[in-house]
Every structure is written in C-alpha cells, then in structure tokens.
Amino acid sequence: MDTLLGGISNHNIGPQLMRALQRNPQQHPYLALSYASEDGCSLWVGKIVPDAADTPECRLAILRSSEFGAIATAPYLYKNHLCITISGVIENIEQVAERLMETDHLSKEKRLEHQIACLIDWHWQQHRDLLRAIQSVCKTLQGYYSLAAFSKEKPGTIYCTTTGGPLFVAHGNGMSVFSSEPNLLQERAALITQLHHGDVAELTEHKICIFDANGTIALRDPSPVHSAGQLPHFMVREIHAQASNAAEFIHHAQEQQLENWLNTPELFSHIDNTLLIASGSSHHAAQTARFWLENLAKMPTQVELASDFRYQDRTITPNTLIVVISQSGETIDTVAALQHAKQRGAQVTLAISNQANSALMRQADLQFQLRAGEEFGATSTKTFTAQLLCLFLVATTLAKARHQNLPAQLDAELRKLPSAIAAVLALSPKLKEWGLYLSKKPNLIVTARQSYYPIAQEGALKLKEVAYLHAEACPSGELKHGTLALVGNNLPVIACLPWDMLADQLLANLHDVRNKHGEIFALSDIALPQIAGFNTIRMPEKLAHLNPILYAIALQLLSYYTAIHRGNTIDAPRNISKTVTTE
Template sequence: MPIASVDLSSPHSNTAERGGLLQAINDQAALYANLIEHAKANTLAPWLQQPERFADTQAVLLIASGSSFHAAQVARFWIESLANLPTQVELASEFCYQHLRSRPHTLVIILAESGEAADTLAALKYAQQLDYPLTIAIGHHADSTLMQQAQWQLVLEVGEQHSRIATKTFCAQLLGLFLITQTLAQSQNQAIPSDIDAELAALPYAIAQVLSLAPQLKQWAQCLQQPSAIFITARQNYTPIASEGALKFKAMAHRLAEACSCGELKHGIASLATQKIALIACLPWDSVAEKNLADLRQFHHHHCAIFVLSDTPLTKINGLNSIQMPYKLNHLNPLLYAIALQLLAYYTSTTSDSFEQNIKKATSKDVA
C-alpha cells in the first residue's frame, strides 16, 4: 500500500520514524474503540449483520502472508470453537502451487496489508478458478486491487503508516476476524457467549492498561541486550502471537528471535540453555497454565533469562521476571499479548543501534 515517504537523509528522519512507530502502537486503544463503534452501528460492513448469507458455509479457508498469516492462525481457533466450522490456514505464497480440489460451501477469507502484493492477488485468483463460492478480502484500503476483486470486503481503516512493520494493522485484522467469527457463529446457529459485547466494550480499556506497562517493559528491554537469542513461547491460540512477537523482534530490533510452543521447549531449545538466551512466555492463567509453568521451570538452573507475561501475579516464583497483564478477556486476550510484545520489541530496538539501520530497510513507498 502507499506509504508516506520519509527523507532518510534528514538527521531527524530516524527520530521521526521511531516516534511514528511508537505512536502507531499507542494509538491502538482509540483505534479499536472506533472500529467497534462502527461495527455496532453497522457501518463497518453491512454483511456482518447478515449471517443468513453464510448459512450454507461448511468450512473456512484463510489465506495470508507475514503478520496477516499469524492473525489468520489465531482466527482459526475462534472460528472452530465459536462457529464450529473446520478451518484451514494457508500461506498466500504457497497456495497457488498446491494441487487442490474445489470444496463446495467453503468460505475463503484473504487478508493483506496492502492488497497489492502479487502472491496475495494470485492466491485470490486461484481460489476463484477453483470455484470457491464466497470470497472475503480483509485489508486497509478500499481502493486496493484485492478489495476490488473479492466478492465482499472488510475495510479496516487504521490511518497513515510510515513503515512496513505491522503493529496496529495486525491487531485490527484480529479484531475484524473476530467480528466475522461472530457472524459465522450466528449463521451456524451456534450460541454466542453472553459476554462478547461486554468484552468488545472492555477491549480499548484493557489495551490502555497494557500500554501503561511501558516502564516495566523498558526495564525488560535493557535486560534483553545481552542474550544471543530470544525465544518466545506460548500455547494454543497464543502460539501465533508468539510467532508475531518474534517477527517484531527481527523487524524492529534485528535480533535473532523464534517462537516455540511451550510443550516443544524440550525439543532442541533446552539444549541451548547452557548459552545466554532469553525466554519470553505468554502465560494467561487458564487450563494449561500450570503445565506451561512446569515447562518453563526446566530452564531455571541454566544461563537463561526468563520473562513471563501473565494475568496472575507470579512475583514469588524464583527465577522468573514477571509482568502482570490486565484482567483476562475470554476471547480477545491474544490482542493484549500482541501489543505487549510490540512494545517490548520496540523498546529493545531503542536500546541498541539497530533501530536506525533497520528503519532504513523498513521504510519504502510500497509494502506487501
């Protein structure tokens, strides 16, 4: 998508870009409050209030790349649990090279930052050639090629962007996918949890609480300068959030960062624990929290710094650096952890020399 050009020869350009990225993160509480209001007023996309259009849907296929792919992976959990529809997630760059059969009654949802990337457009064309009956494009510009070619559109306006590092666009896509999940659940006559409206109303306030954790995240960022590698771990629908967090550390701070499910820490990563590494865990207190904590304890006696984001206090556990997240939202909680990791990656970048050189690569006139 078109991005405001920044004069990198200017001595103030990197400072401006740095401030613009932080501003994009900090704008998210107000941005999503606005999107939720539009959804309630039925001005976001009229078909969101017309579940009968999807009554024949029997499966969902999500296609995306980059950060949007991680958003699609989170949405798979929502769609399968709330709408009871089998859901598949594919990379746009790989989708066209698969030998697939047309599956009647499958809803195709394609996500994109710009709506102009060749892989994404080719994936939509391939899906249409396979005679998938319904296609929805989720993006941020109504006049993009992707939006014009899909059957239905969900345009999520997020304002001007100055870099290709996805922050507010990622979480906006998550919110849009959750709204679609509600519509699909209604179309399948699935019971909608009674707390969803209250949860949507509480989301902007919960995001503001996450943003208020900035001083603590800055302290963590100082500690993250020493480890040679960063691993981010989680389970279930937080695992894609860990992947997105790792991507943010690579893009913003030029740090070696990878994501790993808590249950897989013992395979490979445990053998690196004698080196100086950092382990960041997304640990919402749920049915698997105790198991996740047990998986983390195996690293206590190694040269591994452990950082835990959790909605329950963990300060009394030896060997853990913990920050208490806001009160848990039943469904939208992954957004809060995504924003916390965005802030942590940003502050890690500002405590090193990597930000300025990286921002020169991240600033361009076009973005996929």
C-alpha cells in the same frame, strides 16, 4: 479513526474549523457540524471538507469527521437545546440504561448518544449547572471515550472530557478550541494542553478552565503545538493509537455501521468450512483467528501461507469461504493466491485489507476494510490488531449463520478491550527495562500455547524486523523436543502465560527452562511468585476471547524498546519493505 474538533469564538468560527480540518493528513469523507444559533442547536452535514464559504455562520460549534457515513458521524441533538458528540466505547451501557429508568427517562431510542444526553439533561434540570451535570454523568460512565457538549441555554460555553482517548485544548485571539488531533490546533495557538484521564475542560471565548476527575480546578502544563502528544517514532505512535482505534471500531461495529454483510449472516448459511490465506504478520493474525472460528463458529478452518497456496493443486468446494488478508492489499503472493483460489473453484471470497481500493479488495466478492488509518511505520502494529478485530467479527458472524450460541459476555468483552489495551500501554516503563536487558542478548525464544502461539510468532517476527535479533517462536509444549538443548545463560525465554486451563502445563515448561539455567521473562495476568531468574510483568485482567490482542501489543512495545536500546533505525528497518511486490 474519527476526528473530534470544536470551539467557541467572538467571531465566525466555521471557516477556521474547516481550515483546521484540512490539516488532517487522514481526511475523512464525511463530516457533521453542530452549531448554536438564535433558533437553537442546528446540524449541518457534508460529504467532503467543503470550502469555508459553504459552512454555516456560527460562533460556537463541534464537528466530527469520519469514514463511517453522515449518520454515524453526526453529533446528537436532544430537545433542541443540548448537543453532544462521543467518540469511543462505553463499557457499562446496561448500568446507563438502568440509571435512566431511575430518572423516569423511558425511551425506545437505543442510540448511545441519546441515553447519555438524557442523563446530562436530567442532571441539568436538577442543578441548572451544565458543568456539574457533565461531571456527574462522567462519574457514571465507564469506558474509553471522549465527549463534547454544549447547550443553547448556556450559549457561551463548550465542555469536553476524555477518559483515555487523546484530547487537546488551546486558547488564543478570542477563541478557545479542542481537538482529538493536536496538529489541527496549530493555527490557533503556539501552546496546547492535553487533557488527563477524567478531566473536564470548560471553554469560553475568553479562557479555558480544566477540572480534574474530582471536580477540582487543575493546572495542566501546556506543550508546544509541534510536539504536543507526539512520540518519537511512527512505530510507537501507531502502537499507542491502538486503544483509540479499537474503541472507534468497536463502537461502529456495535452500532452496525460497518460492512452490511456483517449484519446479514444468512449469506453464509451454506458455508461449512473456512480457508484463511495470508503472509507475514497477516498469517499470524489468521492463525489466531482459526481458534475463534473453530471455538465460536464450530467451523472447520485451515490456514495457508499465500506463497505456498498459490502453487497447490487442490480443489475448493463451493461451501468453502476463502478469506485473504493483507495490510496493503497489494502483497503479490496474496493477490495471486486469491486468483488461484478462484481458478480452483472458490465461489465465496472475502478480502481483509486497510486499503479500500487495493487489488485484493477489488478482486474479492466481499470486502472488510480495517480502517486503521495509514500506517507509516514499516512494521505492522495497529493494522495487525485491526486484522484480529476484523477476523473476530467474521467468526461471530459465521457463528450466527450456523446458529451457534455465542457467549453472553461477548459484547461486554469487546467494550472492555480499549481500556485493557490502554492498561497494556501503561506497562511501557517495565517493558522498556526488559528491552534494555534483552538488547544485549544475541538470541531469544518466545513461547506460548494454543491461540497465543501465533502471537509469540508475531512477537518473534517483530524482534527480528526492528531489533535485528535472532528470535524464534516455539510452542511451550514442544520445548522439550530439541529446543531445551539451546537453553542456557545467554538465551532468554519470553513467555505469554495467561492463567487458563493450560497455565499449569506452561508453567511446568518454564520451570524446565529455569532448571537449565535459562532466564524467563513472563507476561501473565496473575501475580507470579518472585523466583530467581523468573522476571514477570502483570498483564491486565484476562479477557476470555480477545486476550491474545493484549499480548501482541505488549510484544510490540518490547520489540520497539529493544530496538531503541540497540540504536536501530525504527521506522525504516533494513531490508524491510512496506508492500511486498515480489515473491
């Protein structure tokens, strides 16, 4: 989503940063450049990537580009001497505010960058050491973020750090640079280095020094610029992008920088029911969202397949919110379903898509862009989780419109999501082992209950699309109604087993499978006992409402590794089209 870029040089660096930014395949319309000059720290804002001649002359700068607008993009200038930019989510912002009160930094400014800059400045004043100040603040912060900073009082140095988001540094020809996108550094160096969790890099025009989370000088192995940070397929790259995408999306949501209608819930005060319409993976996202709409907003909700709804003869009341969902916004069934809904009386329609100018978005009354970046893999991964996040925000907006009391921990849960996603991605080695075993089986069952059942359906769909396995989803409570007759030595059952009010019942269902000599592969957030035929992976600590997203990502990884072991073509599966243009 957002791109961080910056550097320090013994000559004018602005044009080189702009040329580097033009390498980004997903150029953003807004950018902001903060640079050091004789007069202090200055800020330059543009709407598009300009010609190099338009940029201010400077030898030190940090730049951020985004699609969220100039205000959201701009690095933060504090007391005209300290500049910081941060990308991602801080989980413990309440503790940050308390820490500020302890340092007597009382301010009405609520912007996250301001609060972090206050803390850095306080430590700077105590020790006159900017590196030490940044390291001290990073020990206070918890979350999934990348940060860059410099001060005019130490004009020859830039610092950058990360706790999860990708961040790379490189040095060459009297210049040191950093970027969240490794390809942006190609012009500067043949070798680049990726920072580890908690690393702080000190950049000068002469060298780069990296310190680990304990403040000790760290030696990190550089990689060739063409392969640094790269994964072998678009699908797995996009799966791994989900933590950073979620962090950026949640940050901008909590700063109220997304669609304006999210901040005006009174627009929906007359809505008394919701109809979600979608196809494929988008339909599974809609089915998951039904539980949020009914539980948080207390909103009666229906979910329809677009291919069926477009032929239904039904009347839609003026108090119905129609939500149509499509990754491309060009899926023919979904576009036709929106048109049909309007013909049948729909007066409030909302389109959710990754493409701002798609047919679906143009025809709806309201729009919600996923902002997941282009998805090159044929199967939906990062756009699926982006749809879930968008629908979750729709549910909370409707809850406010209906004056429902939202759980107090909801904001904190959102802030924890990116780190939880990163924890799921760290389970890749174990999921790869499962994939090797499952790749040799001809059939699979994926099972779950309630809001996890659509996730099981999505997991089964992924196993079909990329692994070419016959995989079917079955609600756990329905296993006894026929499906158990299929269970045996050659039919593994994959289970989503979060420990909630239905966990005991689901576990009993799985013991029925085991008694029929079936093998079980369970994803669960508690440590399950080691039983023969019962394979388990420990999921991260359960999130009360957003937990289905974590299980969706685990099943995406499992599908990917199963396909790899079967020797399949990953990014262009047979008979799969990215945009469905015929029924």
